[in-house]
Amino acid sequence: MRYDDSPPPPESAASVSPDPPWYARRSTLAVAVAALAPTALAGWVLTQVLTGSGPGGQPPQPKALPASHTTGAGAHGAGDAKASTATPSPAAPDSASASASASASASAPAAPAAPAKGPLAGRTVVIDPGHNTGNFKHTSEIDRQVDIGTNRKECDTTGTTTNSGYMEAEFTLDVSRRTRALLESKGAKVVFTHDADRPWGPCIDERARIGNEAKADAVVSVHADGVSAGNRGFHVILPATVKGGAADTSKIVGPSRDLGERIAGNFARSTGSAPANYLGSGTGLVVRDDLGGLNLSTRPKVFIECGNMRDAKDAAQLTSPEWRQKAAEGITNGIVGFLGG
Template sequence: MRRHRVPPGGAHALRAAGARRKVTVVSYVGPEFEPAPPRRSALRRPLTVAVAALVPGALAGWLLWQVTGDPVGSGGSGGGTAASAPESSAPAGPASSGEPTATRSRPAPDGTGAGDGEKPGVPAPGSASAPAASGPLKGKVVVVDPGHNPGNFRHTAEINRQVDIGTNRKECDTTGTASDAGYPEADFTLDVARRLRTVLEQQGATVTFTQDGDRPWGPCVDERARIGNAAGADAVVSVHADGSAAGNRGFHVILPGTVHEGAADTRPIVGPSRELGTRIADRFGAVTGSAPSNYVGDGTGLVTRTDLGGLNLSTVPKVFVECGNMRDGEDVALLTSGAWRQKAAQGISEGIVSFLRT
């Protein structure tokens, strides 16, 4: 610490010396300095007195409540308002045992579905979402099937296991495709599916997922079909993105072809599925502004296939929606946009609403 010398003449001389020099005062509050204490309010003492006066009265009221069991001024027994116990949000009864296992739908916190990289909690298995109180889809059941699974690549042995799809045997599931920059189709499908769920629930539908990122891999394509069948779904939509060559652009909707072989019999659902797919293609294009595929479907946006187990084994109306091509730069710019994915979900939802209201 530096000492200041007092000039000859004492304090009077010091004040005179100070008058001749310009003094600069620097205020600094750092880690080694404590800020000046706040100035006491003029109201502090009156407030302290008021609080001290109120405490005995409050204590007396509390003691009276403990003795009588009623709030003060409730008018005696039965006069108060009892607090109701919160109702349980758990579904009544145990979850269904055995296959298929569905996942309960849960809306995302922002009301639009999960955002980029967002996972809105772990859903409870074995039940569907609670439908909205009203809306055009009240009483309708929609199963949403997010294609693939983000964890499939860690479980190659499991997903490569062969399953029966009616016409032949095929691998249980695949990892799906990805953009050249590494954005996985499985992440895309979950995001769009969650957004779609939110919109459908706002329309009054009961929504069931085949998976919500809550299981390490799968489910297999045959189980995905069984989930829709067991739910008695009025419509099932499987969300995907294609992995075609660069330059191939646009969306398309895959419809089940006529299959009657082994465990597969699509004959009852071919007509309704085509109607569902046609309405989704129409609304998807209108809402997103995307054009139908320029490489399959002859410009209609509709493609019929008989080699997909998820369609072959379905007994309820079902389609796949290939929202775009993850290997085309222009399509990827859309698929990686949260705003566009919200439009995709809205377009699919409007197609479902149109189909179920006919």
């Protein structure tokens, strides 16, 4: 650049080169930029790799783990526990995988129970253990009168005992539990009216209602008698034809007799006991219309008095675990025969 006002000395045409046209200058610049771009890009990529920077110059953030790795209630959708941001250690991938599998197993719905198998599959049997060991301490409650259709009767009774104090309620619960195990092994669904899980009762009308509401295919109430010594043997009580108030046994009298006859025959064979010598005329079968548990039942139902707790010889059998197992087998076999199993 010149700083004086004198005109520039003339130059000869031979020494002066005309300026290149504008498009030539831009082409040269474009070539230069194009030549430099790959080099610059490669350098930038290398810088990102070496520095660990992500887009915008920020280091990349670790990804949140899947929901199966969340902790606390959040893993089950409570919403207030956040997902963990800790990255599993490369040295222990198996532990992370196991954690995910365990969490997935915990949240997976339980597999449905396998259908019952056996000759009584699909059948429901209600077992009614007579009385309750707590009845002795709740006499005012069990003395309350309830409607049994034909008249009114006490809610329940204490039951009897052997001369040594073995309670009828203990006996009935033990035989009932043994019977339940045998029936369930054959595929039956077994419902108890009680299982020593209440302080007294239930009342006789509730016992009948439990069988009705369960839509039981058969109901058996387990008892032992308490008459004078010398009276021995078992008997099965069948419902009489009763119609009055809430009681109507017309539909269950026939099937209940079938159930009772089958239980009586199998009970005698299993235990070796004879039918009662003091009632039933040696058949082991008695019909009654004064028992609310039978009057109010709408399902085939019988009572079995397994022996006389007040007779020393019968009591020796009733207090024997081995004999009680035979009693349970006799009752079970009778039910199986009745249900066609």
